[in-house]
Amino acid sequence: MLKKFLLISLFLFSSYTVANMDNTQYSVYFKTEYGVCLLKINEVIYLDTLTGPKTISTGADMTGWLENGENDVGLIFYPARTKVQYDKKYCEVKIVKKVPGQQEKIITNFKITFDGKSERSDKSAYSVVDISDTTGNKLMEGTYNKIKFDNDPAPKDWITAVRKINASNIPEWAWTKATPQENNANLRNQLISAYQGLITDLSKNDLRTIKRKYSIALEEYVKSNPSYSKDEFFSSIGIEDAMANGTLVLHPDWSKYNVYFYQKDRVFCLAMDEGKRNSPIRFYDSNGDFVFAWNPFFSMINGKLVLVR
Numbered sequence: 253m254l255k256k257f258l259l260i261s262l263f264l265f266s267s268y269t270v271a272n273m274d275n276t277q278y279s280v281y282f283k284t285e286y287g288v289c290l291l292k293i294n295e296v297i298y299l300d301t302l303t304g305p306k307t308i309s310t311g312a313d314m315t316g317w318l319e320n321g322e323n324d325v326g327l328i329f330y331p332a333r334t335k336v337q338y339d340k341k342y343c344e345v346k347i348v349k350k351v352p353g354q355q356e357k358i359i360t361n362f363k364i365t366f367d368g369k370s371e372r373s374d375k376s377a378y379s380v381v382d383i384s385d386t387t388g389n390k391l392m393e394g395t396y397n398k399i400k401f402d403n404d405p406a407p408k409d410w411i412t413a414v415r416k417i418n419a420s421n422i423p424e425w426a427w428t429k430a431t432p433q434e435n436n437a438n439l440r441n442q443l444i445s446a447y448q449g450l451i452t453d454l455s456k457n458d459l460r461t462i463k464r465k466y467s468i469a470l471e472e473y474v475k476s477n478p479s480y481s482k483d484e485f486f487s488s489i490g491i492e493d494a495m496a497n498g499t500l501v502l503h504p505d506w507s508k509y510n511v512y513f514y515q516k517d518r519v520f521c522l523a524m525d526e527g528k529r530n531s532p533i534r535f536y537d538s539n540g541d542f543v544f545a546w547n548p549f550f551s552m553i554n555g556k557l558v559l560v561r
């Protein structure tokens with residue numbers, strides 16, 4: 253899943269940089285070395301190394317998850333267990349602002365490091381390093397314990413660092429105008445119905461209906477990346493490949509799924525847990541091995557539940 257997501261991220265990043273944009277662009281650069289790391293944008297896990305390689309370097313456009321005004325960017329880090337002792341393990345993020353006709357500007361750049369020698373539970377072995385910053389906002393440090401590895405009896409305390417940044421001159425995305433929601437049975441039932449509808453559409457190979465339901469997200473992706481069409485972006489997500497190579501779960505066990513909220517309760521989804529998300533829209537191969545999950549996000553706009561990402 254990480255490989256697919258990184259490919260999508262690189263698709264977004266490369267297409268955005270060559271586009272003729274009137275609006276400001278915000279790009280994120282994400283690097284990890286021998287660590288499990290999550291990059292969060294306004295509480296949405298945007299990139300992670302929960303699966304796949306623990307040492308990566310990638311870049312992506314993050315503008316679609318920002319709104320004009322105040323936003324949060326954060327790292328959640330836990331060093332990977334390695335057979336060979338390394339001097340450093342870290343996770344780093346850099347946010348770059350690009351205004352048409354102007355030189356790009358680093359908004360903030362910070363990282364979390366682990367000395368590579370101490371026990372991973374030793375808080376003194378970690379450092380939050382402020383490499384560069386133009387926001388004037390303090391890095392907020394803390395811990396996060398909502399992810400449990402399979403062989404651990406309980407979640408570990410991961411180290412976090414969060415900074416507030418201000419964005420300006422970006423489009424007013426549909427989700428920014430959504431009505432904040434509460435976690436109640438009515439919303440949950442509406443979400444289950446929406447997910448089951450998408451699963452039914454996929455089981456019928458009805459991509460036309462899927463694209464219609466996903467139209468807000470596709471239109472806004474293309475608005476950020478005008479050198480690509482909606483069909484090209486939809487193909488990059490991986491749904492069509494999963495349909496060709498996997499079997500869709502037709503009847504998820506809804507009791508395993510909870511509602512998770514983002515963007516000041518204006519964006520939400522169903523997931524098994526906050527960290528790994530584990531969308532109900534899942535594909536497996538003939539051996540029962542996981543192939544792909546589509547992780548859509550919803551908002552309530554004008555009283556209607558709609559797909560926004």
